[in-house]
Amino acid sequence: MQSTIEPFPLTVGGILRYATGVHGDRTVTTATGQGGYRHATYREVGRDAARLANALRGLGITGDQRVGTFMWNNAEHLVAYLAIPSMGAVLHTLNIRLFPEQIEFVAYEAEDQVIIADLSVAPVLARVLRSLETVHTVIAVGEGDLGPLQESGKTVLRYDELLAEQSDEFDWPDVDENSAAAMCYTSGTTGHPKGVVYSHRSNYLHSMAVCSGNAMGLSFSDRALPIVPMFHANAWGMPYAALMAGADLVMPDRHMDAVSMVNLIETQQPTVAGAVPTIWNDVMNHLLDNPGHDISSLRLVACGGSAVPVSLMKTFEDKFGVPIRQAWGMTETSPIATVAWPAPGTPEDKQWELRGSQGRPLCGVEARIVDDEGNALPNDDESVGELEVRGPWITGSYYRNTDPSKFVGGWLRTGDVGRIDAQGYVTLTDRAKDVIKSGGEWISSVELENHLIAHPAVLDAAVVGVPDERWEERPLAAVVLKEGAEASPDQLREFLSDKVVRWWLPERWTFVTEIPRTSVGKYDKKAIRARHAEGDYQVHTIS
Amino acid sequence: MQSTIEPFPLTVGGILRYATGVHGDRTVTTATGQGGYRHATYREVGRDAARLANALRGLGITGDQRVGTFMWNNAEHLVAYLAIPSMGAVLHTLNIRLFPEQIEFVAYEAEDQVIIADLSVAPVLARVLRSLETVHTVIAVGEGDLGPLQESGKTVLRYDELLAEQSDEFDWPDVDENSAAAMCYTSGTTGHPKGVVYSHRSNYLHSMAVCSGNAMGLSFSDRALPIVPMFHANAWGMPYAALMAGADLVMPDRHMDAVSMVNLIETQQPTVAGAVPTIWNDVMNHLLDNPGHDISSLRLVACGGSAVPVSLMKTFEDKFGVPIRQAWGMTETSPIATVAWPAPGTPEDKQWELRGSQGRPLCGVEARIVDDEGNALPNDDESVGELEVRGPWITGSYYRNTDPSKFVGGWLRTGDVGRIDAQGYVTLTDRAKDVIKSGGEWISSVELENHLIAHPAVLDAAVVGVPDERWEERPLAAVVLKEGAEASPDQLREFLSDKVVRWWLPERWTFVTEIPRTSVGKYDKKAIRARHAEGDYQVHTIS
Known part of the structure; x- marks a missing residue:
């Protein structure tokens, strides 16, 4: 028997049609610095998306060619998020924090034709632009000198001038929901970045999941603030989800310091926000040092990207009346896979x-x-092994395999590496490659780090496994003390x-001024181990 | 370029796997009458689903054969909701309130092989069972005499005994998401009922939409109470959505009178409920007559099926602290298409x-x-015409076309028939076939009815168009007065x-003891017009 319901396609174009049609009055607000903000309605965003699509067609973009973005979170990036996939092309969000050679690699592998770039990050792009062979044109957003970009020999056009010439209507094509909509590269600490190609369907379903009560429960009563960059796995899906919900969007652009953030929250009154713990930690310290601010418009803060310290969550809840909900995922998982709530x-x-x-996993994951x-272990909160995931928004391969x-x-x-309990709660204890194996048993570096960071004198801490004659490996704790603090x-x-259990306690300690980090801000444990091996660290050993 | 994310199938089996795996401790509670309740965990429901699937295979159910249910909202119906689609068969929820010849028609057209029936409604089924040619077996749920069913000559088995013999594991097959999962017949007032065949995908996407913030925002912090029957368009998707969210389910079984409802809400503390206005009207009157009850565990009540009087919503909000959110849809739309919230x-x-x-439409619709x-009219809140809808959970045809x-x-x-405003709000003013066309202009019978029902002396009222020499048609108001009230x-x-505008005011009035209704409780305007035409009504005319 046939179903009488045909598979109506789930596409970014459908989100565009819905957000501009039903929620055309809702707004995207972009910070302009020093407490300034500019606003656009979704209707205006939709018209600009049509203009951008017309402009890109005029620049020769056809089929599923890739258009890169090199941008902060702002209205123009949202326009690109909508226009590029809806016209059938593929949005490639370039991570502006990658090392130059990584940018070269990913733009080359993805065969980006055009790059839309904020002029505020033009110097970074200018450094590599000449060597991006496939790129013929840069569309520059905002104010500033085109000179550095023009030195590359590429065509450089101003976004505003280009769009002003275009029609605000575009004949959006029908698109197969399983076709490519967007791509994003993982920034691994080893080897080349690896490309994930999202489909229209996967973006759509992930957005629906973000709108569900177990994730962010977004509705048109919300104002969503994605602080996590739009070049990081779709900003956790918040832009598309907000459009799907008809929620307002508030965009920080490049103004992500604590003072700007607090001003933005107090004046723009977002209800839901998402950012990595580092951001919230800065906001917390700023608020504790400067009482009298109010960020309680936030009914929910999503936090992830690295483990969220419980102490941070407690302070936000007790002092500021703001619940932080930890979420976990990867570029490979669109990214939201699990959300921590009791x-x-x-x-x-x-x-x-x-x-x-x-x-716990959202339904679908x-x-x-x-x-x-590779044998599945029981969900008994004790069995430890590598976490595997699958589902409608989880990649099954990397680009070019x-x-x-x-x-x-x-x-x-x-x-x-981690464990799962009977209710499905996932506890990750380490990256597989960072696991410390001591006397045949695993020690969680992440757990040690979380405890150490809660010490009042400690600003930052990383724990890595280092060779040990007797136990094969033992933990080395690298600690950054707060200014003026002693321990x-x-x-x-x-x-x-x-x-923690006694045999987990590190014997080896080193005090450093900074923990090495990767281009995306994660502990670079490979670098820590290398520096230790090379004798760069002064190690105190407790016998 | 290929997406690296494969189309992971969206199936009822996926919901089963998720709800029993991650939310296995959550419960379904079923009312047993007189303040009694029984409870089962989702883990137990999952085991029973495996047992039922094994039993149905044993009874010869293969491929996409149809298995009917003739049941109230209870744990066993939930087991059938999960087992039948997940084994690849098709769940056909038979409406126990259809007329006997309609039941015969739909069971025959759907070719139901087996029917699972509550013994509490066995007399209704027994009346037609013999003539259901394709049905060979009835599985009887609950306590009671099998005699009336056995008189049909069909095999009649007791659910508990049948399941007790089965394994609680089943090798659930991989199912194409576009294959048939369930079917439901519309109960039109004219002609035969028409079948809608839901796909796994359409049920899954509709459930995701129900979990979104703009619909019910279901999460695992909720306890969901579907009062709307599970034989009415999937009980508005609440059972599947609750399983997907890991929300508890509370089921009224056949105990839907106001006293039972209030007891259920006070003792079982549901947070979200769904039912037609008639139910909430009864609950309201009971609470107003019997102060001291507390139904404020409900954070949200979804209401639809017929227009929801604003007076009802206001009373619920002001007196009981419970917001009612009107939703609109049809069997053909899975059913939730639009939700009314400012x-x-x-x-x-x-x-x-x-x-x-x-x-307004949920994203997707x-x-x-x-x-x-058939020309599209502008969303200007003025242009009036027939409402058309499309989307991933809206049927594109009827069964057998x-x-x-x-x-x-x-x-x-x-x-x-209705209009749409610039923000997408749909206002329906009539059924196309009930529209009153007076002097070339449309009069909304629904609007007149809503105003009349708000009159303190009026218990019920329906307005239909009747022939008029001068204006072609004029409204006739059929009014039921409250006991002892006069107007x-x-x-x-x-x-x-x-x-309302002056020319809408009815000249023709009739006072009746009851408004004729269809088998599903809607005004039977065809019958009202027929009775008027035959002179059955005493009509007072205001000149």
Whole structure:
């Protein structure tokens, strides 16, 4: 028997049609710096999307050619998010924080034809533009000198001037929901970045999931603030989800320091925001140092990208009246896969434990823990192994099939190590490659780091495995102390002693001025291990 | 360029896997009458689903054969909702309130093989069972005498005994998301019922939409109470959506009187409920007559099926602290298509106007108004025409292509007449076939009815068009007065006079003891017109 319901396509163009048609009065607000803001309605965004599509066609963009963006979170980036996939082309969000050689690599592999770039980051782009062979044109957004970009020999056009010449109507094509809509590269610490190509369908379904009550529950009563960059895995899906919900969008552009953030929240009154812990940590410290501000318009803060300290969540809730909800995902998972929130009736201490976990899968996402041989382990909160995930918005390969070893039988091998409990809560204890194996047992570097960061004297801390004659590996703690604060290795070890099992306690400690980080701000543990191996660190050993 | 994300299938089996795996501790509670309740976890529901699937295979159910249900809202119906589609068969929810010849027709056309039936409604089924040619077996749920069913000559088995013999594991097959999952017949007032065949995909996407913030925003912090029957368009998607969200389910079974409802709400503390206005009207009257009850566990009540009086919504909000959110849809639309909620910043009087409308489309659903020639009219809140809708959970045909005239170019012609404003709010003023055309202009019978029902002496009222020599048609108001209450035609006309334009005011009035209704409780306007034509009504005419 045939279903009488045909598979109506799930496309970015459908989101565009809906947001501009039904929610045309809603607005996108972009910070312009020093407390200034500019506003556009979704109707205007839709017209600009048509203008941009016409302009790109005029520049020769056809079929599923790639158009790169090199931009902060702003109205123009939203226009690109809508126009490029809806015209059938592929949006490639270039990460402005990649190293120059990585930018060259990804633009070349993706075969970007045109790049739309904020002039505020033109110097970064200008450094590599000449060597981006496939790129023929740059569309420059905002005010500033075109000179540095023009030195590349590419055609450089001003966005405003280009769009002013175009019709605000475009004959949007019918697009197959399984065709490519957007692509984003992972920024691995080893090897080349790897490309994930999102389909219209995967973006659409991920957006629906973001709108669901278990994720952000976005509705048109919300004002959504994506602080997480739009070049990081679709800004966690917030732009498309907000359009789908008819929620207002508030965009920080490049103004992401704590003072700007607090001003933005107080004046623009967002209800839902998303950013990495570092941002919220800065906001917290600013608010604690400068009482009298009010960020309680936020009914929900999504936080992820790295483990969210429970102490941060507690401070936000107790002092500012703002709940932080931890979410976990990767570029490969669109990105939101799991969200950490306790079920009703959970005892209070257990609530914080669960909120400190990576959370439970949203419906659609399936998660499992496997052993070294790939056998699924029970969800007993004890069995430890690599996390594998699959689902409608999880990639099953990389572009051009680079690194096929990350995929097995339809599952994505996340490279994260952890456990799952009977209610599906995932607790990640390490990156597979960062796991510390001591005497045949695993020590979680992440857990040690989280405890260390909660020490009042500690600003930052990373723990890596280093060779040990007796135990094969033992943890080395690299600690950055707060300015003027003091703490000895003995004191820090003592501080940890009632928080983790005895044999996890590090003997090796080093005090550093900064933890090496990757281009996207994650601990670069490979670099830490290398520096330690080269004797760059002064290590205090507790015997 | 290929997307690297494969189209992971969206199936009922996926919902089953998720709800029992991640939310296995959540519960479905079923009322047993007189304040009694029984409980099952989702884990147990999942095991019973496997048992039922094994039992149905044992009874010869293969491929996409149809299995009917003839049941109230209870745990066993939920088991059938999960088991039948997940095993690849098709769930056919039979409407227990259809007329016997309609039941015969739909079971025959759908070729139901097995029917699962509550013994509490066995007498209704027994009346037609013998003539259901394709049905070979009835599985009887609950306690009671099998005799009446056995008289049909069919095999009759007890659900509990049958399931007790089965394995609680089933090798659920991979199912194409576009294959048939369930079917439901519309109960039109004219002609045979028409079948809608939902796909796995359409049910899944509709459930996601129900979980979104603009619909019910269901999360695992909720307890969902579907009062609307599971044989009415998937109980508005609440069962599948609750499973998808990991929300508890609370099921009234057949105990839907106001006393039972209030007891259920007070003891089981649901947070979200869905039912037609009649149910909430009964609950309201009961609570107003019996103060001291508390139904404020409900954070949201979804209401639809017929127009929701603003007076009902106001009383619920002011007296009980419970917001009612009007939704609109049809069996053909899975059913939720639009939801009535005002955008932030709407002035208060306008808020109630919008909440009294049918609301705005959820993302995915597209709505338009067309004139008699099928031309789309502007969303100006003035142009009146037939409402057409399309989208991922809207049927594009009827089973066996009955009545193809209802579909045009991918759009469903709803048979409803109304207008759309610039923000997408749909206001339906009539069924196309009930429209009153007076002197070339349309009069809304629905609007007149809503105003009349707000009169303190009026219990119920229907308005139909009747022939008029001068104006072609004029409205006739059929009114049921409250017991002991009095109101003259002149008083009622006066009451309407500041609410509608002068030429809408009915001259013809009749007082009746009851408004004729269809099998699903809607005004049977065809019958009213027929009775009037045959002179059954005493008509008072105001000249």
